Amino acid sequence: METMVRTRFAPSPTGYLHIGGVRTALYNWLYAKQHQGQFILRIDDTDQARNVEAALAPILAGFRWLGLDWDEGPEIGGPHGPYFQSQRKENYQQAVQTLLDKGFAYRDYSRTEEIQAERELAKEEKRSYIYDRKWMAETEEDAKRFEAEGRQGVVRLKMPREGECKFHDLVRGDVSFPWKSEQDMVIQKADGSCLYHLATVVDDHDFEITHVIRAEEHLPNTPRQIFIAQGLGYDLPEYAHVPYVAEPGSKSKLSKRKIRKYLKNPDFKKLYDQGEVIAQQIGLEITSDDFNPVLVDFYREVGFLPAAILNALLLLGWAYDDQREDFTLEEMIELFTLQKVNSAPASFDPAKMQAFQERYMSRVPLPQMIELTRPYLEKAKLYPTAPTQEEELYLSHVIKAAGDRLKVAGDILEFEDFFVKPEDLTYDEKAFEKRLQKPDDAEPLLKEFTAILKELEPFTEENLEKALKDFVAEKEIKIGQIIHALRVAVTGKVKGFGMFETLAILGKQTCLERIEFTLNKLVSTN
RNA sequence: GGCCCCAUCGUCUAGUCAGGUCUAGGACACCGGCCUUUCACGCCGAUAACACGGGUUCGAAUCCCGUUGGGGUCACCA
Numbered sequence: 349m350e351t352m353v354r355t356r357f358a359p360s361p362t363g364y365l366h367i368g369g370v371r372t373a374l375y376n377w378l379y380a381k382q383h384q385g386q387f388i389l390r391i392d393d394t395d396q397a398r399n400v401e402a403a404l405a406p407i408l409a410g411f412r413w414l415g416l417d418w419d420e421g422p423e424i425g426g427p428h429g430p431y432f433q434s435q436r437k438e439n440y441q442q443a444v445q446t447l448l449d450k451g452f453a454y455r456d457y458s459r460t461e462e463i464q465a466e467r468e469l470a471k472e473e474k475r476s477y478i479y480d481r482k483w484m485a486e487t488e489e490d491a492k493r494f495e496a497e498g499r500q501g502v503v504r505l506k507m508p509r510e511g512e513c514k515f516h517d518l519v520r521g522d523v524s525f526p527w528k529s530e531q532d533m534v535i536q537k538a539d540g541s542c543l544y545h546l547a548t549v550v551d552d553h554d555f556e557i558t559h560v561i562r563a564e565e566h567l568p569n570t571p572r573q574i575f576i577a578q579g580l581g582y583d584l585p586e587y588a589h590v591p592y593v594a595e596p597g598s599k600s601k602l603s604k605r606k607i608r609k610y611l612k613n614p615d616f617k618k619l620y621d622q623g624e625v626i627a628q629q630i631g632l633e634i635t636s637d638d639f640n641p642v643l644v645d646f647y648r649e650v651g652f653l654p655a656a657i658l659n660a661l662l663l664l665g666w667a668y669d670d671q672r673e674d675f676t677l678e679e680m681i682e683l684f685t686l687q688k689v690n691s692a693p694a695s696f697d698p699a700k701m702q703a704f705q706e707r708y709m710s711r712v713p714l715p716q717m718i719e720l721t722r723p724y725l726e727k728a729k730l731y732p733t734a735p736t737q738e739e740e741l742y743l744s745h746v747i748k749a750a751g752d753r754l755k756v757a758g759d760i761l762e763f764e765d766f767f768v769k770p771e772d773l774t775y776d777e778k779a780f781e782k783r784l785q786k787p788d789d790a791e792p793l794l795k796e797f798t799a800i801l802k803e804l805e806p807f808t809e810e811n812l813e814k815a816l817k818d819f820v821a822e823k824e825i826k827i828g829q830i831i832h833a834l835r836v837a838v839t840g841k842v843k844g845f846g847m848f849e850t851l852a853i854l855g856k857q858t859c860l861e862r863i864e865f866t867l868n869k870l871v872s873t874n
Numbered sequence: 875g876g877c878c879c880c881a882u883c884g885u886c887u888a889g890u891c892a893g894g895u896c897u898a899g900g901a902c903a904c905c906g907g908c909c910u911u912u913c914a915c916g917c918c919g920a921u922a923a924c925a926c927g928g929g930u931u932c933g934a935a936u937c938c939c940g941u942u943g944g945g946g947u948c949a950c951c952a
Contacts, residue, residue: 360952392952460950476876476948502950520879521891529877529948537950544952568878568947589879592946597885599944615885615903663886663901670888670900690887692880693945700886700902710915752915816911831911843913 353385355559357418358548360392361403365410365644367696368563368593368602371661375590376561377416378662378684388555389421394433394547410644414654415677420555428555433547436554440542443550443580444503444535452579453535455501457494458483478509479532503536505572513571518559518588518686525571533572545569549576552585561588561686564693565601588686591665591693602696604642615699616641623650626758630727641698651720651757656708660701665694674707706755717747721760730767742766745853749845765839766853770865775840783832783842784870790833791870793823797830798863807856812848837866 355376359369380387389411393400408422420426430436447453463479470477483499485491491501508527517523535546552560567589577584593602596613610616619641627634632649640646647657659675666689668675675683712720722743725731732739746766747754754760765773784790800815801807816834820827831847838859844850851859 358952362952395951463950471875474875500950523878525878531948534950539950541950543950548952563946564879565946566952591880594945599880601946660886665886667887667900673886673901690880694887695885697885697902699904703902706915750914753913755914827911835912841912845913847911 351556351558353380353383353559354388354555354557355380355385355561356388356390356552356555356557358390358392358551358562359404359407361400361407363403363406364604364638365407366602366604367642367644367657367661370410370414370416370644370657371593371664372561372563372590373411373416374658374661375588375666375684375686375689376559378680379559379561379686380419381681382684385558386419387416388426388428388557389418389431390551390555391422391432391434392544392548394542394544400432400434406645410648413648414644414658433551436547436551437542439550439554440536440547441540443546443576444542447505447535447576447579448503450579452506452575453503454481454506455485455491456481456483456504456532456534457485457491457497457499457501459499476529477531478528479504481532500538502534502538504532504534505575507532507572507575513574515570515574515584515587517567518561518586519590519689520567520691523567523570525568527571530571530575535576545572546576549573549580549582553577553580553582557585559586559588561590564589564591588689590686590689591691593664594693594695596696596698598695599693601693602642604637604640607637607640607642610642613698615697615702619698619702622756623758626650626724626756626761629761629764630724630758641701642696649758651724651759652705653708653712656705657701659708660704663700664696665690702755706752709755710752714744714747717754717757718744720757721747721754724758724760725767728761728764730761730764742853749849749853753845763844765841765844770858770862773840773862773865775836775866775869776842779832779836779842780840780869783836784866785873787829787833789825789829791867793825793830794833794837794863794867796823797834798860801851801856801859801863804856807852807859809846809848809852812851816848834863837863 357369357373357376359365377387379385391400391404404422411418418424420428421431425431444453448455458479462483466479467477483494484504485494485501494501507530510527512524512526514522514524533545534543536542570587570589574584594600595602595606596610596616611620623639623641623646624634627639627649632639638645639649644657655677658677658680659673662675662680662684663673666684668683668688718740722731725743726733731743735743746763747760750760750763753762797816797819800819804811804815816827816831820830832842835844835847835850836842838854839850845853854862
């Protein structure tokens, strides 16, 4: 029997989930699922003074929302736990001791300032810096002597200084690094705590990780990790370094902090603005860069579909063939291959993300659409938490009429005019002026047609259309002469659903109330 | 700067490993048009790329070398 494939994603508790991270996680998840393997979540908090639990919550929430479930990890545990590096310190201490015993590491008593000075000197002289191991304690006596000087010891890796570290990467093929360009990395600090490289290698081994699929920035870290693994006598995992996700229109790494810069990109701006409008309507405070299309939370808050995001992210650096772009989760699992992951970084494309979202959204069936949009109306206080059957039916009419206009769930708030009282209706002022105040015939036509509306039974889309068309024919006017005025009078807006659909959904009483309200407003503003 | 990685339309990419079927295909965006009471959708169309220079070869986007450009990484961070 072959060994089970086990992959992992190891976020450090930063308080947010970056979409680049999600893509890496997705690839790990897909690879594991495809091989009937397992996907493990491990928390890299070796050096976290902050509140890990609070900083982790949004990350786990993001994973849950996206449906990237983990087989072992925080909240669910597992046979290899704990899954927090901060709780596995003994393992690292033990590993350090082994490395020391076997001569793969040494105690070093140099001071940070000393090393720093050496490094700077080397930089000035334009040569690469290699530590001369001046403060390496080769014997107990050395150690005691250095300690007597008041020095504190760290543990460094005794890296080879000749030859090359060669390994095979599932994405990039064969890669090699000269050992001499490697530093004697510190693996244990003066305070006794252990550092990332050591921890990650020990954990990957303890967790029986078979495939380390991670971002490209870890590629230069691989030789030292291989060195540690070999020193510890571990079998090496397979490595796959996937490129990082780049900024829109550039090849730099996408970063949460550079949002100001990205906002200059029209597509990014559009995505952000769309979200901002919704955020304001639901009373979400935008106080920091955390409301950010670089982060997964943004999409959740605005009402994107997880499947759309996953699909868009899947294609950021991977393609199945020259045609197919839509993949269900099952299809992704079946068809994903590391071999087809591009080795060049892919720029995040906000417009493409939107396009996927729109396509997926257009396929959402009505009942699910109701569930998706309701929370937004509730948060905006436009809809009761416990609606009557009638109210639910009304909402379903609005959603049906909105159709493709709902690009994200939060877009339902664009149609707030269907949920407010006449006096709370906000008018597009320019439209009010252009369609109602300016044309001389707007008011009389509206009044005349209102009289017809009053008598219209039943108040259906078909009847409304016939009524207006008959009216237009009889008055020998163009439909444009009344329909725009009517729209503004009833919805306050220039754009919206089909006119007759709008009227029918609102119902006779509301329509008449609003027209009356508008006519009064018209009088008072003239 | 050292080490490493990368290079096809504006963007994501197919094609590159096994050179000809590529006057380079698709998608998104953009632009133009159609539909239309507005908006959105939809439909039709257009523009648009093998970074450059040498080789190898009958033939190169595809193989080799170099150049240029872009990027990652060089902590007692992860």
